[in-house]
Amino acid sequence: MKFSLLPAALALAATAILAAASGVRAEFKVRSPVVEKDELSLEQVGSAGYSRSDRRSNELSVVHELEYGVNDHLLIELEGEWAREAGPGSDRRFKATTLGGMIAPFAQGELWLDGAFWIEYGRVNATTDPDTVKFGPVLQKSLGPTTVTGNFYMEKQVGIHSSGYPVATYGAQWRYDWLKELAPAIEVFGQLGDVNGMNNPRNQQHRVGPVLTGTLGVGRAGEFKYELGYLAGLTNLTADHTVKWKAEYEIAF
Amino acid sequence: MRMRTTLALALVAFALPALAADGDAYELVIKNHRFSPDRLEIPAGKKVTLVVRNLDDTPEEFESHDLKREKVVKGGDEIRVIVGPLNAGEYAFVGEYHEDTAKGVVVAK
Known part of the structure; x- marks a missing residue:
């Protein structure tokens, strides 16, 4: 009897975790700690997830971002996210407005x-969902012809509908700086679950896969940066296949 | 007490850059959309600072894929770019806004 209850308990736990995770933004972007003074960038960061299971399929996230380097040590960002939750019958809707900032004390x-500290406040559009605060270090190291970048965040629900412990998330990129226009990379993203239960792999999401990145300069008119990649889901809570993209236009004033 | 500790840590964090060694400084001048010198020798195996002075009225972007650096320098302004320690070799750089004329190489030896 004890063992026959186990699958049901696991299913219940997974459902609870998915519900709790819905407040955590799906963001497949690895930030660099380098701040460019007087540089303005417009970005679209998107992802679409597909699975054999309908319950975990069809998720979509499109984030439009406006970033500005106030000086060599401070970057501010305003984001708007449109999202569709995984599962049948979900609609795409405006999900959250986020104001973020990054402090880079060192050149x-x-x-x-190289390191910086990122913090953001996400104001969720739905009145029944909690707002979120996310913060953590953004690190980067050049290793020969490659560059390794890692983001490690804690995300906490806040406000009237908040609940639970902070959730630990990460994103990392190992890029081979082959050409300015084309630099292949491997990226990993994950959600370790809340800090009270992150030792259980069943509570976690992990994705890994190849990404093409590059920069196309157009002289004084600025630069276009792109990323296009595929991420394979590594746990039962993760979409089996995720396509991610980023299109960015940068210009300095 | 906790607030004082936080403030002290914040002050230390922002004071550290001033204390951190960024090596010897080497000057690059931009004039008429050209770098001078266009071949800059620096010591290999040492961290150095490139001081890029833009004497033109228009902005320029110091960019080097080899050095993994890019930074805009406004007209009449200067920037500091920390590089290295570098292996011996040549590292190309350009002024991205005038790539046809603004180009050079850092030689680490």
């Missing part, structure tokens, strides 16, 4: 490891 190359 690029000043220390052995």
